[in-house]
Amino acid sequence: MTEFEVPVLSIKNLNKQFGPGCDHCRNPEPMALIKNYCSVCGTVYACRDVSFDVYPGEVLGIVGESGSGKSTLMQCLYFDQETTSGEGYISSYQNGLKNLFEESSQQKRYIRNHLMGKVYQNPLLGLKIDFSSIGNIAEKLIAAGSRNVGMMEARGSELLSKVNIPVHRRKEAPKNFSGGMQQRVQIAKALSNQPPILLLDEVTTGLDLSVQASVLDLIKSLQREMNISIVLVSHDLGVIRMLADRTLVMLEGQVIEQGLTDQILEDPQAPFTQSLVHSLL
Template sequence: MSSIEAPILSIKNVHKQFGAGCSTCQDQTGRALIKNYCKACGTVYACQDISFDLYPGEILGIVGESGSGKSTLMRCLYFDQEVTSGEAYLSQYEGGEKSLFQESSQKKRYIRNHLMGKVYQNPLLGLKMNFSSIGNIAEKLIAAGNRNVGQMESRGKELLEYVNIPDYRMKEAPKNFSGGMQQRVQIAKALSNNPPILLLDEVTTGLDLSVQASVLDLIKHLQRELAISMIIVSHDLGVIRMLADRTLVMLDGKVIEQGLTDQILEDPQGPYTQQLVQSLL
């Protein structure tokens, strides 16, 4: 990654809250919150003023405990939820001049189907469990406008082979697969239209250690082979250490520290980040 290279994705001042807020929690000077929760009205400030850039070919890690806002941020980036406010610019969309969050539902679908792929923590959110594995990939291709059955089958086989799904299981439904194999099918589906950006949300959570290792090896292989830009979210700093070039640390809806992953591991600044690093030792 060159220091003078332009970012492929720029996120600016993203806020996401659940609830309308009240006078108690909307007073920015003396906001009375318990972590990121307003006891008076029940509003949760899940993401608070999040800004970062993602560069071509980079893996950006986002680490934090459960409830820190990292998965909410990923849902907002993939339009699974609407932001409360903020901007997002993608260099390969409208020359990077239009905020993605302000676009119509139709244009957001185009962005999801052509310019981004997402792998969910829960495969039920990313896969049709009763479709065949090839059928899942075809679904994504159809959403992007492909109607050629032969091309879709060929592309499906190519991708499933790439993520090490055996040929004889490609027409099998993911409901019959292990968790690790389901994640591999999700990865293949997310890559089906060659998106420049891949979002990975807690993709190894709940998997056995050996299966985790094989999925992480696959992600590293994909990045080397395809030079795709990735954002990977995890509560496990060990996963981030293995994959990420740079890292954001989130706590209570805020980015509290960011920098090169090696730098954060060697010289964590805040007490929470120090605690995370200490847990690796």
């Protein structure tokens, strides 16, 4: 097996439920749930047995309607939420042998700071909005153990110029920036430690179409230049078509279809995917 056949990230049977569950909804019969909700105890099964691999330099798209579980999945991957059960492995962490979800909170912090970057739909979650832009990047570098101020300033400047933030604005706070500029600062911050994995959660939602296009072009060029692996969540098939090599389709917490993006867009199999694709035409 070559290194390119070894997944950078491997997720097996990830489950996340909100609520205790009960005898009624633990019943394997499909009729026990209304979509992914138990009407008896009120438990929501946000992710149900989600499994996938991401390979070096690959962009994996995850698409689904609102409430399909895709953002909850991203929160679990970045430890913003605890998983209910499941396994996750990163090839560059403990030789890919340690289940990420069972590690201590200290180790999870290490993984977040060194091996992953995340860009949130809402920049308020990913940035300290009153810090300077370069200060936001320094914060991520400090969390990963950097102490050299000169190095952090140089790295921050390099990244901000890569994401097209003007030099004279790098010491300005993101609260003064437009939505598109805030997302570009988030991308720079997420890439500051050169993580092998970048998580993008609905990064263009709420942006003007021209701004969306420039953010997507930026992501595409950085991904090619750095050969980074990306997990990209979107409800917009146009975004998925532009960026993703392979795509998972989620519905009611489950993966209902997966394959090469072209294949899914040209020959969707599941009725939900067919309606999604036809809505794009």
